[in-house]
Amino acid sequence: MKNLKSKNPLLSVKGIAKSYGHVRALQNIDIDIHSGEVLGLLGDNGAGKSTLIKILSGIIRPDKGQIFRKGKEINILSRKDSEEKAGIQTIYQDIALVKSMSILRNIFAGQERKTKLGFLKLNEMRDTTMQILNDHVKIAGITSPDLLIEELSGGQAQAVAIARAVHFQRDILLLDEPTSALSVRETNKVHSIMREIADAGNSCVFVTHNLYHAFQVCDRFVVFSHGEVVKSSTKENTSLDELTDLILAN
Amino acid sequence: MEKNKKFEISSSSNRYIQSSKLELILRGSYVNIGFLLLALLLITLFATWLYPNSFNFYTPGNLAVIFQHIPVIIIMSIGAGILMICGEFDLSIAGVYTLCSFITASALNEWGWHLSSSVVIGFIVALVIGLINGLVTTRLKIPSFIASLGMMFFLQGVVRWFSENPETGVPGSISLSPPQWFFNLMSGQLFGPFYAQTLWCIIFAIVAFLLLNLHTFGNHVFATGGDKEAAEKDGINTSKTKIIAFMLCSFCAAFAGLMSSTRVNLISPAQTLSGLELEAIAACVIGGVYLFGGRGTILGIFFGACLFGIVDNLLVIIRAPGEYMPVFVGTILIITVILNTNLGFAKNRKES
Numbered sequence: 001m002k003n004l005k006s007k008n009p010l011l012s013v014k015g016i017a018k019s020y021g022h023v024r025a026l027q028n029i030d031i032d033i034h035s036g037e038v039l040g041l042l043g044d045n046g047a048g049k050s051t052l053i054k055i056l057s058g059i060i061r062p063d064k065g066q067i068f069r070k071g072k073e074i075n076i077l078s079r080k081d082s083e084e085k086a087g088i089q090t091i092y093q094d095i096a097l098v099k100s101m102s103i104l105r106n107i108f109a110g111q112e113r114k115t116k117l118g119f120l121k122l123n124e125m126r127d128t129t130m131q132i133l134n135d136h137v138k139i140a141g142i143t144s145p146d147l148l149i150e151e152l153s154g155g156q157a158q159a160v161a162i163a164r165a166v167h168f169q170r171d172i173l174l175l176d177e178p179t180s181a182l183s184v185r186e187t188n189k190v191h192s193i194m195r196e197i198a199d200a201g202n203s204c205v206f207v208t209h210n211l212y213h214a215f216q217v218c219d220r221f222v223v224f225s226h227g228e229v230v231k232s233s234t235k236e237n238t239s240l241d242e243l244t245d246l247i248l249a250n
Numbered sequence: 251m252e253k254n255k256k257f258e259i260s261s262s263s264n265r266y267i268q269s270s271k272l273e274l275i276l277r278g279s280y281v282n283i284g285f286l287l288l289a290l291l292l293i294t295l296f297a298t299w300l301y302p303n304s305f306n307f308y309t310p311g312n313l314a315v316i317f318q319h320i321p322v323i324i325i326m327s328i329g330a331g332i333l334m335i336c337g338e339f340d341l342s343i344a345g346v347y348t349l350c351s352f353i354t355a356s357a358l359n360e361w362g363w364h365l366s367s368s369v370v371i372g373f374i375v376a377l378v379i380g381l382i383n384g385l386v387t388t389r390l391k392i393p394s395f396i397a398s399l400g401m402m403f404f405l406q407g408v409v410r411w412f413s414e415n416p417e418t419g420v421p422g423s424i425s426l427s428p429p430q431w432f433f434n435l436m437s438g439q440l441f442g443p444f445y446a447q448t449l450w451c452i453i454f455a456i457v458a459f460l461l462l463n464l465h466t467f468g469n470h471v472f473a474t475g476g477d478k479e480a481a482e483k484d485g486i487n488t489s490k491t492k493i494i495a496f497m498l499c500s501f502c503a504a505f506a507g508l509m510s511s512t513r514v515n516l517i518s519p520a521q522t523l524s525g526l527e528l529e530a531i532a533a534c535v536i537g538g539v540y541l542f543g544g545r546g547t548i549l550g551i552f553f554g555a556c557l558f559g560i561v562d563n564l565l566v567i568i569r570a571p572g573e574y575m576p577v578f579v580g581t582i583l584i585i586t587v588i589l590n591t592n593l594g595f596a597k598n599r600k601e602s
Contacts, residue, residue, distance in 0.1 A: 079485055096483040098476035100544040109473045110485035118466045 008070050010035050010171050010203055011086060016065030018051055025051040026227045029065070033172060033205060038198045040214035041207045043224030044247055049207050051227075053176050056205075057090040058082035087171035091178050095161045097149045104129045104145035107164045132167045133160070155186040162193060173197055173204045179213060191217040211247065215240050223247060280550030282589045283537055287557050294564065307567050313443035318513060320559035321451030322506045323533060324552055328458045329502025330530040331551040335462070336495040337475035337543025338387060338394035342379065344526040345405025346500050347507035350376045351517045352412050354508060355426040365432060373504055379405070380500030384493030394496075406522045413519040423518040426511050436512040447509055454502065459548040471495060475543025532579060533558045536586045557582065 009032035016029040026048045033039055043049050054060045056067075058079045067074055067086065074085045082088045097106045104122075107129050113121040129145035142156060149157050158178065165173055175194070179187040194204040194217055208214050214221065221238060223231040223246045231238070231246050297305045306312055326343060333340055350372040357368035379401065386397040413421040428436075438446045462468035473481035474488040481488050511517045537554025539546030561582065565574050 079483070083485075090483075092483060094480075096480040098473045098480050098484075098544070100476040100540075101472050105469055105472065106484075109469060109481065112466045112469055114466050119460075119464050120466060120469065122464065 009033055009068075010070065011088075012068040012071075013052075013056075014066045014068065016052070016055060016062045016067075018055065018060070018062050024227050026055075026062070029229055031222055031229065031232070033203055035171070035203050036198055036201055037219040038194050038204045038206055038217055040218035040221045041205060041224065042209070042211060042214055042221055042243065042247060044209060047224035048227040049209075049224055050176070052224075053090070053174060053207055056082060056086065056088055056174060083170060088174050089165045089168060089170045089172070090174040091161055091165045091176065093177045093180065095157055097157055097161055099150040100148065102146045102148055103133070103142070103152075103160055106149055106160065107132060107145075107167070111168065128167075132163050155182050158182055158186070158190070162190060166193065166197065169197070169202065171202055173202065174207070175204060176207045177209075178206075179208070179210070187213065209247075211240065211243055215243070225249065280538055280547050280553055283550055283553045283557065283586060286586065286589075287553050287560075290557065290560060290564075294560075305567065307564065310443060312563065312567065314439075314445070316559065316563055317443050317448045318437060318445050319563070320556055321447035322510045323529060323559050324451040324555040325454050325502050325506040325509070326526065326530040327533040327537070327551050327555040328454055328548065329499035330527070331534040331537070331539050331546055331548070332458060332462065332471060333495045333499040334531070334534050334539045334541070335475045335543055335546040336471050336492050337478065338492055338495065339398060339531065340380075340383060340394065340496060340499045341398040341527045342383060342401035342405055343499060343503035343530060344524060345402055345409065345522050346376050346379055346503040347510075347526055348409050348517065348519065348521040349379075349405050349412070350504035351426065351507040351511040352409060352424065352519075355424050355511065355517055356412070359424070359427060365429060369508070372508065373501060376500040376504035377497050380497035381493060383500070384489075384496035387496070388489035388492050402522075402527065409519045409522050421519045423516050425515045426517065427515060428512055433512055436509050447513070450505075450509060454505075455548055455552050462548055467491070467494065472544060475540075475545075477544070529558060529579075530555075532583050536583060538586075538590045554586075 011033040013031045018026045041049050055062050058076045076082050220234045294307045354368045354372035357363040387394040410421050415422050470486050470491040474491045533555040537550035
């Protein structure tokens, strides 16, 4: 077990609240994310997990509350802020790859390697792509970075999305239900990748409603229910049964 | 915990083989249309051999017409095609095509402007129209079909108003009458059947190819048209990409208009009603540009516009009645769309 109680958390969320009309999606959320851990955000559908993810990745703004990175307050107003100020790289539930484009073009979409005139450094990008695919996720059968995403299986596409996020890695990798479309075997691989990232000193936030997956890989759990944090505990201090009860309680 | 550094995500290995350069080239949607074009050219050769006296396709006069007329369609289609890959349409390009030449001609001959400023003002008007189309589409979330349809009617009105004779109130044509060097630049004869237009359309095609395939802008165009939401999550400014594409499209239309009006030296307000915008879109679709965006090649658009122009020309050569043209174009449009959807990317999708 790593030293989870490091003095300064990588990212702290304090008193975050968000309402949609009369619905309180989140109220008074406090969460710390430490380096070297895989943090599981658990909760049933509609518990507020996705709202928090959207706030952290800059898609929506909270009504109130503060976010601190290594003790310094930041504002996440856009996707760019999320990456650059908060150091968060997000893998979305729906993968966010353009199906009609090649692996190469997807991996560098929005962050192309380019010359001063804006032309793409295709050779450099091609080499990097193969390196990314080989180093982070060895995907069987993908031999060319020119394959289109629509030619890949669901698991392979997911692997490309993960490989991209791992390559452009920042302090925190945020995974929103990354394994919902994957087979058991593929799911295990994704878990191994998360473990590796945490062991390397960064951290992963794993959002899921699948408790068994979470229990396999996470070091610490935060359980959401009706927009509130009902439990925050390390793996040693809780059990699968307790977490199950908490999620199903309401 | 697993210690092996390399993960194998998919169990089915060897499902894909390394694709060679040739396979990648043959995978493009322009292959079908290229073969169709080749077949058409072979037929014309065969017909020339059979009827050397009556089938006048390969005569210098007709080739000159082809090499001067087709570039106009090609340049307009390239602009419209890039915009279509971006996932949007522009129905106002026939209006831009006419209005910008009108403004250039008026500035040059009536307002007494210098040639360079007359040409520049024409292009500025085109870019502003493209900007307006783009802003209405992206900022106000109006479908581009509707936004540019409105702009099409608006420009038809403006051109008519512009061309009205103040005394009689009847719209009339005006002539550009540029200096000789400008005529040579835009539509002078280079050698044989090759004219400046031919060179211009090749330059446009090469620049568009570089922009679309080797430039960051192209990557953003394909991403925006392919999946707008995913592109935005990747941090691409899709609105900016679309607005630039709208402006490029208008610029191409204005350039084609200027080229055409230099050659015929007559700008008629009726050009706004000639259906040029639909011809350009049809040429793109024939050339394999996907109607919902995200897919398409410059070579395909080039071939599509050539096929369009050659069929048009052939029907004139064989003295077919005018009403044959739309029938043929419609048929070709449907056939090529069927070919493209059943032999192109959809085939790849089934295999996976």
